[in-house]
Amino acid sequence: MSQRLFNFSAGPAVLPVEVLEEARDNMLSLGDTGIGIMEHSHRGKAFVGVLAQTEADCRKVGNIPDNYRVLFLQGGASSQFFTIPMNFLSSGDTADYLVTGAWSKKAVSQAKRFGTPHEAASSSDRNFSYIPKTASYSDNPKYVHFTSNNTIFGTQWAAEPEPPSGVPLICDASSDIFCRPIDVQKYRLIYAGAQKNLGPSGVTLVIIHDDLVKAGALDIPEMLQYRTHAENDSCYNTPPTFGIYIMGLVFQWILKQGGLEKVEQANREKAAVLYDHLRESPLFEATADEDSRSLMNVTFVTGNPDLDAKFIAAAKDQGFDGLKGHRSVGGMRASIYNAFPKQGVEELVKFMKDFESQNG
Amino acid sequence: MSQRLFNFSAGPAVLPVEVLEEARDNMLSLGDTGIGIMEHSHRGKAFVGVLAQTEADCRKVGNIPDNYRVLFLQGGASSQFFTIPMNFLSSGDTADYLVTGAWSKKAVSQAKRFGTPHEAASSSDRNFSYIPKTASYSDNPKYVHFTSNNTIFGTQWAAEPEPPSGVPLICDASSDIFCRPIDVQKYRLIYAGAQKNLGPSGVTLVIIHDDLVKAGALDIPEMLQYRTHAENDSCYNTPPTFGIYIMGLVFQWILKQGGLEKVEQANREKAAVLYDHLRESPLFEATADEDSRSLMNVTFVTGNPDLDAKFIAAAKDQGFDGLKGHRSVGGMRASIYNAFPKQGVEELVKFMKDFESQNG
Secondary structure, three states: OOOOOEEOOOOOOOOOHHHHHHHHHOOOOOOOOOOOHHHOOOOOHHHHHHHHHHHHHHHHHHOOOOOEEEEEEOOHHHHHHHHHHHHHOOOOOEEEEEEOOHHHHHHHHHHOOOOEEEEEEEOHHHOOOOOOOOOOOOOOOOOEEEEOEEOOOOEEOOOOOOOOOOOOEEEEOOOOOOOOOOOHHHOOEEEEEOOOOOOOOOOEEEEEEHHHHHHOOOOOOHHHOHHHHHHOOOOOOOOOHHHHHHHHHHHHHHHHHOOHHHHHHHHHHHHHHHHHHHHHOOOOEEOOOHHHEOOOEEEEEOOOHHHHHHHHHHHHHOOEEOOEOOOOOOOEEEEOOOOOOHHHHHHHHHHHHHHHHHHO | OOOOOEEOOOOOOOOOHHHHHHHHHOOOOOOOOOOOHHHOOOOOHHHHHHHHHHHHHHHHHHOOOOOEEEEEEOOHHHHHHHHHHHHHOOOOOEEEEEEOOHHHHHHHHHHOOOOEEEEEEEOHHHOOOOOOOOOOOOOOOOOEEEEOEEOOOOEEOOOOOOOOOOOOEEEEOOOOOOOOOOOHHHOOEEEEEOOOOOOOOOOEEEEEEHHHHHHOOOOOOHHHOHHHHHHOOOOOOOOOHHHHHHHHHHHHHHHHHOOHHHHHHHHHHHHHHHHHHHHHOOOOEEOOOHHHEOOOEEEEEOOOHHHHHHHHHHHHHOOEEOOEOOOOOOOEEEEOOOOOOHHHHHHHHHHHHHHHHHHO
8 A cells, every 4th residue: 555645634634544444454354244345235233234334423522412313314415505495495585695705605595495594694705714703694695605614615613603593504514513512502403514523525414403393394305305215224225324323433533532622622622723824924924813713724825926836836846735725815725624633734824834934 | 254155136135246346345445545545535536546446447348439418317227217207208298118128118117207108119928038030110219228138027138129210219228237248329318227237236336428418407406307417427416436446346356357249158158058058958948038038147947836936945055145037027036147157157057957957
């Protein structure tokens, strides 16, 4: 095997080595079953056990109450963008969206097909470089939707927004789920594509309160109703078994780290290495406001696109992969999800210092 | 690693050992990239290469003309059941369905939400134990839909049905795609969940003619429009990268076998071992009509449910896994997809003979 690079990809992204090794070792036979993990029937004892353990560990990691359902779906966050308004909005209904980047905007655009989305807050005035402090909610929104972390713009909500009393809070947590403890009871629905903090692309975690399961539309295809998947324990149709298995290994890895408190501590220390350097760097500058900076995606620039490109190319040569920022921000983006090792950030900062001295 | 069992599961199902070994060896680093296959960005050079090669090999395997698009989607065949009528039927429109089992019936039920499905043929009168010889098509169907192979009932179309001239033929080929050469030009849309002949669950292959891509509805969510995925080479959102990778390895395995002619020959020889024995067995009997029997799923019974159960338990003890038939047919089902080894069928027949002599 080649030496592993420091993979700063925004997603699909780095996974814990222990998880990859475990998956590798179960490829031709899951434990002593004599059948590889991908080859097990989703109705068979072995996979039913994997699914039950994965759900149980997810509940343990997230401290998820019994009146929430944990679902493993397909289609990514992009499918949730339309499935949510399809289920909970009717023509004439309003839903409030807090718009903090490209993904929030996509969610808004899908809601327009089913009802009237209201942008209760937006940070578009300064290219989404901050999290709004206030929101002007509509009179009677069906729900409030926000994106907890914005991969492209390197911002993250420090705490949940406060929706009007009694209004369900819905969160796209694709890029920061389980990066820190989460108070699930503040939400009615949390969804996350797996490919940043949870596993491979192709499986979406949905944590949904029983009330919303019941409230969903009945006149839409069964596959798009949350109740279908809740009533069938995510096995109405064949679920993405391998992705669920990997997610289960990631949950076990989180528990082995000591749970989300420990994971948050590690993430804060890791991000601080980079943000502390950016504060004092003579060359590089963080693009997000100080109080809005993400623990998961650190965006920074030199202010000179040619120098950015030079840095990215030089870094790649040294084994720092995936640092190119999204075209809407430019510059660099270091995605440092749960599984990204602190050593990688420390070595990146060393490399940045070298680059500064040579290009100062 | 444990010794591998003979895995007769109907799906997820057995995969070629070479494919599993290759996946295992690329888990921590895809080739010499230093990044595991699951961890590569879907926009990065490595995965873009995997995707392009997978599509190219799929086109080679299936001899797919340039005016068809090859898409890698999520949600399984169950999502295609509603996506197809959502795209191609409006209120008042009729679509003809050839009903040969549980999956065809599910497809019909989803079409009712969007238009008027007409059952142009059905074998429900004899518990779907045969493929209908004739169909009474409606006057102006938008398409004709059929299920090429019926996992539960062990039947398979020997050749494509002949829809009325000019009417698009749509096929759910989930459980027999690429088990034999296919004349793609007879179809306008072929779809298949991967978890029988193509790879792990969680990725759906869709082969669709340009005309249908254009004909799809525009007033539905982008994620449910085929044009969205066609225009973005299956990367409108993050695709199920690992599943696509495995599918690519399976295509390479098929090409190494010598292509679909060779695969068909192997499948015919393999199925004949079992069907030949069933014709002469004093105890076991095939449930499907002789001319409708599936190369992929062989269903058989003793006529005595207690004896069936005894056989299944005894077989399991000897390393023949997943032989229990679906509850709607009872008895046994041996799923022997492309990757199932002939040796497994030969040993099963030996075991059946022993069982016959002890229970005759």
